Amino acid sequence: MLRVENLWVEVAGKQVLKGVNLDIAPGETHILFGKNGSGKTTLLMTIMGFSSYHITEGRIFFKGEDITHLPPYERAKRGIGLSFQRPPTIRGIKTRDIINICGRGRISADDLAERFQFQDFLDRDINLGFSGGELKKSELLQLIAQDPELTLLDEPESGVDLENLQVIGEAIRNLLQKHIRRKRAKSGLIISHQGFILNYLEADKGALMWNGRVHCRGNARELFKHIQEKGYEECAECIAEFMK
């Protein structure tokens, strides 16, 4: 589904990604842990194709096609969707408008909002004055309308209270077809600082982002447990040892 080859990315003149390799098969969900500033968001923004993320080396393939230089909307059309950690407010554009843009007429914004108790937000300016949980809900509703094959989730649990975590976990499971065991086609890449999202859904593989590179690939839950117990500092020492 997604293959990232030796990706080097510069943001505002600073080298953030330093040779990232990643391979996500159809139906797989990967989770990438890492401290703030390790390059996780940069990776997602680069996969989506945003202009301030400059690829200095490497390539990105989606379903076998080289998309390294495609603009974001071409990537969206091909089936990549992103849930932003901090989406911008756009005055005058209603949540309903943007859900309709995402759904391209295939889905009713009212029905969708009703399913997630989000009706009161449909006619509000997108993201204006939304709480942390409301922002995430709004992002996920847009993605459900968009129905991407590859879902990129940037810190889906940050700023969400316990009550809403359940709803958000359910929405993500839905997006990633977690209810289908065989012939699951949807893939996901989740980045998370704290990893609590794993309490609400399974990931097939886990890895650690450290200083612009991906390390410690393996079982997601084991890695999460390890990070919870030992903290990122021990990861740093381990990686330093490994890099010697």
Add this chain to the structure above:
Amino acid sequence: MHSRIHEIKEAAESAKDKKGTYGPDIDLSQYKKNATPHPYEEKLGSFGPEESDKLTAVGIDISQDQRSGTFLLKDQSVIHCRTKQDGLEVLSMKEALDRYQWLEEYWWKAVSVDADKYTAQAELSLNDGYFIRSYAFAKSLSPIQACLYMGVENLSQNVHNIIIAEEGSELHIITGCATAPYVLSGLHIGISEFYIKKGAKLTFTMIHNWGRDVMVRPRSAAIVEEEGIFLSNFACLHPVRSLQLYPVTRLVGQGAIARFHSILLATPGSDLDTGARVFLQAPQTRSEIITRAISTGGKIMARGHLIGEVPGIKAHLECMGLLLSEKGGIHAVPELEGKVGGVDMSHEAAVGKIAQEEVEYLMARGLSEEEATSTIVRGFLDVRIEGLPPSLQEELSRVIKQSEKALM
């Protein structure tokens, strides 16, 4: 009373050469003083398809089905004037002055005749204008439309209007000001004096659509009494050489409210200098001045001046400007003047280009860069105006939508 009329004439004479405070100076002598008169039309029928489109673009409904009254001034002739609802009155200004002696009390009371050479010319070379009044406690069911239209090249059109919303009444007016599609230059001077009495509500929605080289100098002022509400909306989304207006409102009665919404677009070669000034002179008065301005290469000066003169008033000024071109510019000049303690006044202004972050957010949802930009611009212009009847809100949205096509 005759001495007052005499004084007005004298004051106008003395201001004949007085330059305006704002906006480029205009040589009044270069415009034609007189136009060929047009006959009165019982049913509006003299407009060709292109002219009709231009009228529709400024909110004028030629069929009049959705209007409770119509006034139409073509060049310097009143070609249509009538009202369909009891309790509402629409007259040509000259006829109203003949009919009502008392109207002289309102004549140049809110606006000073000697403010500048434009007010002076309106007095000394008056063509006509409209007088619209809602009787005490009457409620207008649908808006009254007034149209000031120029169909010949290089004409000077001098208009004086008086609008009175009597006690407890509700009046909605839509004014469309336009030149014929083939007219490029001209001068429009429009004096409007608004009197909103105790507990009355007036919504005044003005839409301009001029020729490329037309000069426009509206001069208006309003006096709002106790618990009165004045909502003034202005849209100018088409080329014009120079437009300068800075209406003054006085909230003289307790609890009076004035709200101004302006939606402006300056294309290359256009110079818009607009604003609103509100004196909050009685307790619990409130005011809001909101401007949305877009430059695609023209210049916009967005002024606002709120003066809080007594404690317990509340006022807010907001100007959002979007620069869609490297040329032109938007200059926001917000002024807040609190003269006593206990006033609550604020302002918010932001001028810049469209944030790339917003464009890319929509691109991630599948819109091309162009589509994302136009969606953001549409959202920027789509102002929901509190208290505006739905039919007028729709009319305004329609006019904005129509001009977006030209913008993109």
